[in-house]
Amino acid sequence: MDNHSETLSSVEDFLKNEAFRRWVTERQPADRAYWQAWLAVNSDKKEIYEQAIATFLVVEGNKIELTDHTAKQKAEQIVDQMVDFSAPVRPLLGWAKWMAAAAIISVLVWWRMDTDQVGSQARVTRATERKETSWKQVKNTTGIPLVVLLPDSSSVLLSSGSQLRFNKQTNQAQREVYLDGEGFFEVTKKPDKPFIVYTPTLTTKVLGTSFQVRSFDNETSAYVRVKTGKVSVLSAVSPKKPILLRVNEQLRLDTKTDKVLKQSRSVADEQSSSIISEQFVFNYTPIPVIFGQLEDSYHMPIIYDQQSLKKCTFTGQLNDVPFLEKIRLICLAIDSTFEVVDNQLIIHSHGCS
Amino acid sequence: MTPPDHILWQSYRQGDKQALGRLAERYYRALRHYGLKFMVTESVVDDCIQELFLQLWQNRLQINDTSSVKHYLFKSLRHHVLLHLRSQKRFLVEELDWDSSLTEGIDSESLLIEQETLTLLTTTIQSQLASLPTREREALYLRYYENLSIGEIAEVMNINRQSVSNFLQKALSKLRNQWLVHLFGGIWILCQKNFL
Structure with missing residues (x-):
């Protein structure tokens, strides 16, 4: 018990008194006994006491009801979503699935991927959707890159051992994703909504383009590489000074020496992932050939009828559009439709003659 | 611990x-x-x-x-x-709203005060505070409910310390008038009728 309470002589004194504050907030029986005794001794200060109580309650305003248990639960939910590599690997892979048919985006469904069969075709099962939060986390432990489709139609080719967190809602002012590890981003063009990739050391901001970000906890350098368009990068070393990168440029940050290096990207440098240098340019190319290349690059199975599509061809370049946009454009050209089901792409077509 | x-x-x-x-x-x-x-x-x-x-x-x-x-x-x-x-583009200015509504049905007995007295006091104080700008009410809340220091409040609200002091001074002087009315009054309800 704070024992300066005998000197309390104004409302302000009460409001600043720790014992009084605790009594009004918590209303413990022990405090009640104390203040009852206090009022008996200081009967002349009863009015000030009453005013102090009333003032405190007014300043407090609407009291919120939240049990310790709920607070604990809320905190646990938050911890569950913290991306961490040193923690034991959780075999959970959130996976956003959306369908765009006739420009209608359908319901989001989340998937859980079993990691027992590393490197092989992963088994996909349904997981419960978390209603409490609008953020989704995807962790790739399959051993092969995994294409992640974002709600704004952008796509990310997430390398194995990497995690991505993004907002399921599309009504945000900015499109923000958090990355631990490596990802190749193909971003839907939306000039009014910047797309921002956060890693612990580098922040990359774009409006619509394709680029690769790599930042693993256990590696001594992090980088951003641009395939198409331009991006601006902020590093932890100089958080106020953005660095602009254009096509075929890269920014490398040595996390040990905090040295930032902007350089031209040499093709020989690309052992980690080839998609950044891969060209998607087609000239009367048969559809099965194109689908074959897309399957190899994005590691997503494409189900279609070989026989009926072998006479269909596509001409054009699909370098700076997201994965599903590539598919949509091809389907548009060959008068077909598509849907994403169980981590597979299914093409519906009558074929070409 | x-x-x-x-x-x-x-x-x-x-x-x-x-x-x-x-x-x-x-x-x-x-x-x-x-x-x-x-x-x-x-x-x-x-x-x-x-x-x-x-x-x-x-x-x-x-x-x-x-x-x-x-x-x-x-x-x-x-x-x-x-x-x-x-x-959400709900507002363009820097000003935030501040909710001053009270909890309904406070159990006065548990706070060693009569229900009538408490209701009377809270409504009067509330109407006094309602006339203050939202930022002054926020400063008051941070100071007297959350017990933050002037310096901390300045950082939370992103204003300088002097402003915080001014806000609190203004809010308190409003309240002080009310407290005085109550103290000297004894005819407190009469005053209410006359002034409000």
């Missing part, structure tokens, strides 16, 4: 996510109470609190030590609520 804030903060900055979780648990109620004052829904406040902690985690390498974790969290929450409101 649970570890004090600054120890948890230190562990969190060294990569202990459970430490940050402990802080989230410790301050969840206070943050929610504060956030709801800005006239946003509970789910918005919950989202903002979650976002603030996830960002703290994500940016742990860039986060500094702090003299008071509590005021740091309050400052971040205020920032996130502002961002949310801006994204």
Whole structure:
């Protein structure tokens, strides 16, 4: 018990008194006994006491009801979503699935991927959707890159051992994703909504383009590489000074020496992932050939009828559009439709003659 | 005994996510109470609190030590609520709303005060405070409900210390008049009729 309470002589004194504050907030029986005794001794200060109580309650305003248990639960939910590599690997892979048919985006469904069969075709099962939060986390432990489709139609080719967190809602002012590890981003063009990739050391901001970000906890350098368009990068070393990168440029940050290096990207440098240098340019190319290349690059199975599509061809370049946009454009050209089901792409077509 | 804030903060900055979780648990109620004052829904406040902690985690390498974790969290929450409101384009100015509504049916007996007296006092004080700008009411809340120092309030509200002092002075002088009326009155209800 704070024992300066005998000197309390104004409302302000009460409001600043720790014992009084605790009594009004918590209303413990022990405090009640104390203040009852206090009022008996200081009967002349009863009015000030009453005013102090009333003032405190007014300043407090609407009291919120939240049990310790709920607070604990809320905190646990938050911890569950913290991306961490040193923690034991959780075999959970959130996976956003959306369908765009006739420009209608359908319901989001989340998937859980079993990691027992590393490197092989992963088994996909349904997981419960978390209603409490609008953020989704995807962790790739399959051993092969995994294409992640974002709600704004952008796509990310997430390398194995990497995690991505993004907002399921599309009504945000900015499109923000958090990355631990490596990802190749193909971003839907939306000039009014910047797309921002956060890693612990580098922040990359774009409006619509394709680029690769790599930042693993256990590696001594992090980088951003641009395939198409331009991006601006902020590093932890100089958080106020953005660095602009254009096509075929890269920014490398040595996390040990905090040295930032902007350089031209040499093709020989690309052992980690080839998609950044891969060209998607087609000239009367048969559809099965194109689908074959897309399957190899994005590691997503494409189900279609070989026989009926072998006479269909596509001409054009699909370098700076997201994965599903590539598919949509091809389907548009060959008068077909598509849907994403169980981590597979299914093409519906009558074929070409 | 649970570890004090600054120890948890230190562990969190060294990569202990459970430490940050402990802080989230410790301050969840206070943050929610504060956030709801800005006239946003509970789910918005919950989202903002979650976002603030996830960002703290994500940016742990860039986060500094702090003299008071509590005021740091309050400052971040205020920032996130502002961002949310801006994204909703609900207001263009820097001004935040401040909810001054009272809890219904306060059990006065448990606070050693008569129901009638308490109702009378709270309504009078409330009407006095209602005439204050939202920022002055917010400063009052942070000072006397959350017990933050002038310097901490200045940081939370992103204004200078002098402004905070002025806000509090103004708010208190309003209240003081009311207290005096009550003290000298004894004919308190009469005064009410005359002045209001």
